[in-house]
Amino acid sequence: MASGEEDGTVEEKETNNKKRTKGAxxxxxxxxxxxxxxxxxxxxxxxxxxxxxxKGTHKGLYRNIARTLKFFQTFALLEVGHCAIGIVRxxxxxxxxxxxxxxxxxxxxxxSIRQIQNEESVILFVVVWTITExxxxxxxxxxxxxxxxxxxxxxxxxxxxxxxxxGVIGELLTIHASLPYVRRSGMYSLRLPNKYNVSFDYYxxxxxxxxxxxxxxxxxxxxxxxxxxxxxxxxCHVSGV
Amino acid sequence: xxxxxxxxxxxxVEILDAKTKDKLCFLDKYCNCFxxxxxxxxxxxxxxxxxxxxxxxxxxxxxxxxVLQHLPVGxxxxxxxxxxxxxxxxxxxxxxxxxxxLLIYLMFYFRVPFIYAPKYDFTTSKHWVVHLACMCHSFHYxxxxxxTLFVHRFSHGTMPLRNIFKNCTYYWGFAAWMxxxxxxxxxxxxxxxxxxxxxxxxxFLFCQIGNFSIHIALRNLRPPGSKTRKIxxxxxxxxxxxxxxxxxxxxxxxxxxxxGFTLMTQCLPVAAFTLVGFIxxxxxxxxxxxxxxxxxxxxxTLRSPILPFIL
Numbered sequence: 001m002a003s004g005e006e007d008g009t010v011e012e013k014e015t016n017n018k019k020r021t022k023g024a025x026x027x028x029x030x031x032x033x034x035x036x037x038x039x040x041x042x043x044x045x046x047x048x049x050x051x052x053x054x055k056g057t058h059k060g061l062y063r064n065i066a067r068t069l070k071f072f073q074t075f076a077l078l079e080v081g082h083c084a085i086g087i088v089r090x091x092x093x094x095x096x097x098x099x100x101x102x103x104x105x106x107x108x109x110x111x112s113i114r115q116i117q118n119e120e121s122v123i124l125f126v127v128v129w130t131i132t133e134x135x136x137x138x139x140x141x142x143x144x145x146x147x148x149x150x151x152x153x154x155x156x157x158x159x160x161x162x163x164x165x166x167g168v169i170g171e172l173l174t175i176h177a178s179l180p181y182v183r184r185s186g187m188y189s190l191r192l193p194n195k196y197n198v199s200f201d202y203y204x205x206x207x208x209x210x211x212x213x214x215x216x217x218x219x220x221x222x223x224x225x226x227x228x229x230x231x232x233x234x235x236c237h238v239s240g241v
Numbered sequence: 242x243x244x245x246x247x248x249x250x251x252x253x254v255e256i257l258d259a260k261t262k263d264k265l266c267f268l269d270k271y272c273n274c275f276x277x278x279x280x281x282x283x284x285x286x287x288x289x290x291x292x293x294x295x296x297x298x299x300x301x302x303x304x305x306x307x308v309l310q311h312l313p314v315g316x317x318x319x320x321x322x323x324x325x326x327x328x329x330x331x332x333x334x335x336x337x338x339x340x341x342x343l344l345i346y347l348m349f350y351f352r353v354p355f356i357y358a359p360k361y362d363f364t365t366s367k368h369w370v371v372h373l374a375c376m377c378h379s380f381h382y383x384x385x386x387x388x389t390l391f392v393h394r395f396s397h398g399t400m401p402l403r404n405i406f407k408n409c410t411y412y413w414g415f416a417a418w419m420x421x422x423x424x425x426x427x428x429x430x431x432x433x434x435x436x437x438x439x440x441x442x443x444x445f446l447f448c449q450i451g452n453f454s455i456h457i458a459l460r461n462l463r464p465p466g467s468k469t470r471k472i473x474x475x476x477x478x479x480x481x482x483x484x485x486x487x488x489x490x491x492x493x494x495x496x497x498x499x500x501g502f503t504l505m506t507q508c509l510p511v512a513a514f515t516l517v518g519f520i521x522x523x524x525x526x527x528x529x530x531x532x533x534x535x536x537x538x539x540x541x542t543l544r545s546p547i548l549p550f551i552l
Contacts, residue, residue, distance in 0.1 A: 193427040195507065197423065197507060
């Protein structure tokens, strides 16, 4: 019954409806995701405060919160997926590098080198991350709900001034503390001779990682953060970006 | 300089800065029989190669060959000027980025001091495949240097200066990384020995000849001094018959050469270099393929950008 023109508009309406439902599903998922992550990092914050109040020391605190930290930080890999499918308008590479450097700190430094887990620097960067992530995820949540309290917005754009250098210090000191243990154990390293004719020294790799934090000293925490190096690298995860 | 025999018409031309829209210069009686000009300023820092003159601030740069009367402008023409930054010629870049790996590899091959333990200084490897690899690697880069000097015809004269640092880091860095392991005293020769090396060498040489054939075929498409673009077709040389299936067989053969070299040396850094090169060449091949399709209506449909039927 419909003429050609009417068919066209019906199809248009259908694709518009599909787009709207897709947009609604994406928003619903992102809202759930950001609420869950805010909650997760809040749980972490509370656990750390409770431990310190009960025990009066930071020793053993990392072991206590390790599982929760690993879970929520690893879950953040989903954010790369969000960028890849386009429901979040950020570069996949930038998000990828940021999440990867966090995963690296958690799994390949702090988790695998037990002797440094009671270092103060570990507590420093975990506290910094917790504050930053709670701010960031609650900012995203409120944004999605179209109701952004001023203090969250203020926190997101101002706390990094203090948080970022503290976070860098915590991470660098932790990596530095791990160096002697890495050297002694030869972990994650591959020596010659082998049939692939390649070698890898985790000790020197860590030193290079530490050096690569330097170019990011000047990057600013806003959408157009510019770094001196023209390619993604470590240390480029400005806290809270 | 081609000057068309048209009746002389005078234009008013103004040139604005693309970003600030400041008026840079104004010509009140510009003759149409001139080609698109460059802004000649007394400061030699602003040489023509770094000037981009365009009709739209965000548009494509006009070419040197464009004639004023054939552009979509009225008798008052407005052009926008954009500084492309310091430029360097393609030939210079190619020569520098290829000379590096040639020399660097040889330094590792001859085991120059301070690379390996002092007792190995100036010694040579006991594995014959290492000597073969050095010959192949050196041959490859000598071939590239000679092609740059005598074979290639470049469409653009220059590229941005920062490219030379980027490109040289890539080529020189990978060359050093590869050469370190291949020429290492603890190098392990390929698992399948002579069979593997012989196959690898065959593949390598086949692809080197193929790559060279393609470069010659592409050169012959373009008369000396011209910048015309034509569809490449297979010639009498069997190595060019791959044009039937692929738009950029020079990249296909290049991939083949490096696969051969990887097989010959059985060295992971070589495999990594091959992979990264393949990714970059695929990006270039896809771009070239797309521009062929856009420019030529009758472009053969059987062709793929770089791998027959696959990519």
